[in-house]
Amino acid sequence: MSVWVDGCMNPLILGIFQYIGPNGTIGSAWQHPSDTSAEFLSIRHWTELAQKFEAANLDFLFLADSYGYPALAGELIEASVREGRGIPHGDPMPIITAMAAVTRDLGFILTTSTTVEPPAANARRFATLDHFTDGRIGWNIVTGSSGATAAALMGKDLISHDVRYDMADEYVDVNLTLWEGSWKDDALVLDKAAGLYADPDKVRLVHYEGQYFRTDGLLNVPPSPQRTPLLVQAGASGRGRQFAGRNAEAVFLAGGDPVVVAKNVAGIRESAVAQGRDADSIKLLVGALFITAPTHAEAVAKYDEMLSMSTREGAAAIYAGNTGVDLLALDPDKPLAQTSTEMGQSNLERYLAKDGTPAPLVRDILENFRTTGINGSVFVGTPHEVVDQIEAFVGATGADGFLIQPHLTPATYDDFIDLILPVLRERGLAPVEHSGQTLRERMFGAGPHLPESHHGRAFRW
Ligand SMILES: Cc1cc2nc3c(=O)[nH]c(=O)nc-3n(C[C@H](O)[C@H](O)[C@H](O)COP(=O)(O)O)c2cc1C
Incomplete structure (x- = not known):
């Protein structure tokens, strides 16, 4: 939890947001002459980015993912294809090992959905990746944004929102059963002279029977550094x-x-406490965009240029893909009539009346979404102005860190690393060094295994 100690805030956790596609959080930034994100199918594009983030001592690179894409009533949205917004979108998993091979400390957080593959396939993949990254892997567990198209692609019906989460609880448990329960820590012997690979008394089949998922079998990978990836x-x-x-x-x-x-930060901490965990057993990381330059005027010019690359049509396509709501088809002078969705709820709830504040009109929602995008905060100014804004935001929210979203790749990150990071370091807000090899140790200063307070420990053999 970001607390003030003797007038100082804890160092922030800083990760990078990317996905395997032409990037741009707000608008189609890939169109910019200096943007390289259209090279997302080149391995070198990724290895060079990973090396850059490692050299800056950032904590991790997060790769977002979804099988879904923007569509409405079974039809592709033209603006999405034309502007490269949500389409195309490659599989992030294969690139992790290439990036792991050229880095030593950078963490990698990989997204997979609980509605696509059987849980045992997911468990084996992450166990293997935890080895190949020396314990630097985390799993972003999603129930699938753009769920309608993802479900149709998989030949399935869209599962209702809350049931998706019920299923996801079980999906996680099957993974935990396999990761924590199949092998004892010292099962691997590797005695060539005796011909003993592993001790048969320390490897076993595990069983899990839930309402939605079951498994009877073996995690066919020896225990990895973290066993369970950072969740x-x-x-x-x-x-x-x-x-x-x-x-x-x-x-x-x-x-x-x-x-x-x-x-939201308080609600998630309360939810952890309700599960018998400490309030600070969860790190809260906020998606944010940082637009900076040596002078205020230059920073504002960059911001204005970014907004000029964001069209109403492109923004509406992303909104529709996430929530199922077509803002362009609604009366611009009325608030949203729909108050819930079986797709992503956060971006619908964001624009409903709350706490006595009237609901915004559709025209204002579209403009807000066009200028702030799917994940929210934009900080604009000189490095000192931005760090002032960061301090105020963290003080007001209790967040533990940020997920640095892309505008221009790599220029937005270069600006963050070259201009903002030194000011954060000056103020003690960014770590100068870190301890521990694994991602869990890096984030919590403890590990490498799941803490005792996590229910997953109950699956430990
Ligand atoms: C910073 C951030 C990153 C996200 N990354 C992904 C992702 O990679 N894949 C995905 O399907 N959803 C992603 N989401 C969306 C959520 O997982 C979720 O689908 C969406 O917020 C709707 O969930 P809700 O109905 O519980 O709000 C992300 C959301 C945020 C705020």
Whole structure:
């Protein structure tokens, strides 16, 4: 938890947000002459980025993912294809090992959905990745944004929102059963002379029988450095927060109004406490964009240029893909009539009346979404102005750190590293060094295994 000690805040956790596609959090930044994100299918593009983030001592690189894409009523949204917004989107898993091979400390958080593959396939993949990264892997557990298209692609019906989370609880438990329960720590002997690979008394089949998932079998990978990857989650609906309280060690939150973010932060901490965990057993990381330059005027010019690359049509396509709501088809002078969705709820709830504040009109929602994007906060100014804004935001929300979202790749990150990071370091807000090899140790200063207070420890053999 970001607390003030003797007038000082804890160093922030800083991760990078990317996905395997032409990037741009707000607008189609890939169109910019200096942006390289359209090279997302080149391995070198990724290895060079990973080396840059490692050299800056950032904590991790997060790769978002979804099988879904923006579509409405079974039809592709033209603006999405034309502007490269949500389409295309490659699989992030294969690139992790290439990046791990050229780095030593950088963590990697990989997204997979609980509605696509059987849980045992997920467990084996992450166990293997935990080895290949020397314990630097985390799992962003999502129930699938753009759920309608993802479900249709998989030949399935869209499962209703809360049931998706019920299923996700079980999905996580099957993974935990396999990771924590199949092998004892010292099962691997590797005695060539005796011909003894592993001790048969220390390897076993595990069984899990739930309402939605079951497994009878072996995690066919010896125990990895963390056993269970760092568990991360990113849905902030009421049911999402409950899921986080039970399962997550870190939560990615959308930024935006600090009052709303503070409520989400508090709600997730309360949910952890309700599950018998400490309030600070979950790190709260806020998605944010940092636009900076040596002078205020230059920073504002960069910001204006970014907004000029964000169209109403492109923004509406992303909104529709996430929530199922077509803002362009609604009366611009009325608030949203729909108050819930079986797709992503956070971006619908964001624009409903609350706490005595009237609901915004559709035209204002579209403009707000066009200029702030799916995940919220934008900090603009000179490095000192931005760090002042960061301090105020963290003080007001209790967040533990940020997920640095892309505008221009790599220029936005270069600006953060070259201009903002030194000021954060000056003020003691960014770590100068870190301890521990694994991602869990890096985030918590403890590990490498799940803490005792996490329910997953009950699956330990
Ligand atoms: C910073 C951030 C990153 C996210 N990354 C992903 C992702 O990679 N894949 C995905 O399907 N959803 C992602 N989401 C969306 C959430 O997982 C979730 O689908 C969405 O917020 C709706 O969940 P809810 O109904 O519980 O709010 C992200 C959300 C945030 C705020």
